[in-house]
Structures are given as structure tokens and as C-alpha cells.
Amino acid sequence: MGxxxxxxxxxxxxxxxxxxxxxxPHSLDGHDKQIDTFFKVxxxxxxxxxxxxxxxxxIPYVRxxxxxxxxSDYDLLPVKEVNSLKRxxxxxxxxxxxxxxxxxxxxxxxxxxxxxxxxxxxNFIEFEAVVESESHVEKNRDKxxxxxxxxxxxxxxxxxxxxxxxxxET
Numbered sequence: 001m002g003x004x005x006x007x008x009x010x011x012x013x014x015x016x017x018x019x020x021x022x023x024x025p026h027s028l029d030g031h032d033k034q035i036d037t038f039f040k041v042x043x044x045x046x047x048x049x050x051x052x053x054x055x056x057x058x059i060p061y062v063r064x065x066x067x068x069x070x071x072s073d074y075d076l077l078p079v080k081e082v083n084s085l086k087r088x089x090x091x092x093x094x095x096x097x098x099x100x101x102x103x104x105x106x107x108x109x110x111x112x113x114x115x116x117x118x119x120x121x122x123n124f125i126e127f128e129a130v131v132e133s134e135s136h137v138e139k140n141r142d143k144x145x146x147x148x149x150x151x152x153x154x155x156x157x158x159x160x161x162x163x164x165x166x167x168x169e170t
Contacts (some may be wrong), residue, residue: 039093057077
């Protein structure tokens with residue numbers, strides 16, 4: 001299982017955020033349309049991601065709901081028969097909710113910068129620092145803190161929950 005340190009925040013002005021992202025040393029990974037189907041599971045989270053950019057993945061993950069940078073443990077399991085797997089998981093566990101979003105992805109060092117437009121929720125930004133080992137956790141938390149400062153994000157814009165949980169609350 002891999003892990004990352006991530007932070008999500010509401011963002012009213014995605015265009016100015018994207019302009020600042022472009023000023024960092026970066027590469028544009030692309031524009032993605034994603035459909036995440038979340039399943040009812042007893043522990044952690046389980047989603048089936050359909051991505052126009054990367055293909056389809058089953059993603060089991062565990063992450064605490066807390067404000068600020070947080071650890072997420074996950075696996076990315078490639079899926080060839082997405083409709084069959086979705087039907088099987090829906091039958092076994094039930095569908096919790098479906099999240100649809102458009103995401104622009106920039107890569108800055110080992111950090112994925114996501115600019116998200118989430119159907120039914122609005123606009124968000126997300127940082128995901130891919131961490132190589134336990135010894136690099138604090139270094140990556142510091143890196144995210146530097147990005148928070150660079151983009152001028154205030155702690156009251158931070159989001160604790162996953163998009164799925166936020167949609168269920170609306």
C-alpha cells in the first residue's frame with residue numbers, strides 16, 4: 001500500500017489559483033473527467049474511479065477526517081471490466097454515492113496539484129504529496145505547508161471530508 005500527504009481546500013477563484021500554479025516549476029499532467037463510485041464498506045473507503053486520462057482503478061483507502069495536511073494510505077488497482085466490477089461491488093456492498101468532477105492536474109516535484117470542479121459541490125484545490133517512505137513524512141508536510149503559504153490558503157478554507165461525504169451532507 002502506498003501513501004501520500006494531502007490537503008483539500010475550497011477555492012472560489014480557480015483561475016487565479018491556476019495562474020499561480022503555472023508560476024511554479026511544474027508539468028501539466030492533463031485535464032481529467034472522473035466518475036468516482038463509492039461503495040458502502042465497514043472500514044475505510046472504497047471507490048471505483050473511471051478516469052478519462054488514466055483509465056479505471058479500484059482504490060481502497062484509509063484516511064482520517066481532519067483539517068490540514070493528512071495521511072492517506074491507498075492502493076491503485078487497475079480495472080479492465082469496469083461495468084462488471086461496478087455491478088458486482090454494488091450487489092455485494094451497495095453504492096454509497098457517485099462523485100463526478102473535472103480535474104486539471106499539475107505536477108510540482110512530487111506533489112500533484114489538483115484543480116477540481118465537483119458537480120454539486122463547487123470548486124476545490126487539492127495537494128497530494130506522494131511519499132516514498134516514513135522518513136519523508138515531515139519533509140512532505142513542510143512542503144505542503146509551503147504551498148499553503150504560497151497560495152495564501154487560510155485554515156478556514158481547508159476541507160476535512162472526502163467529496164463523497166460532503167455530497168451526502170448536502
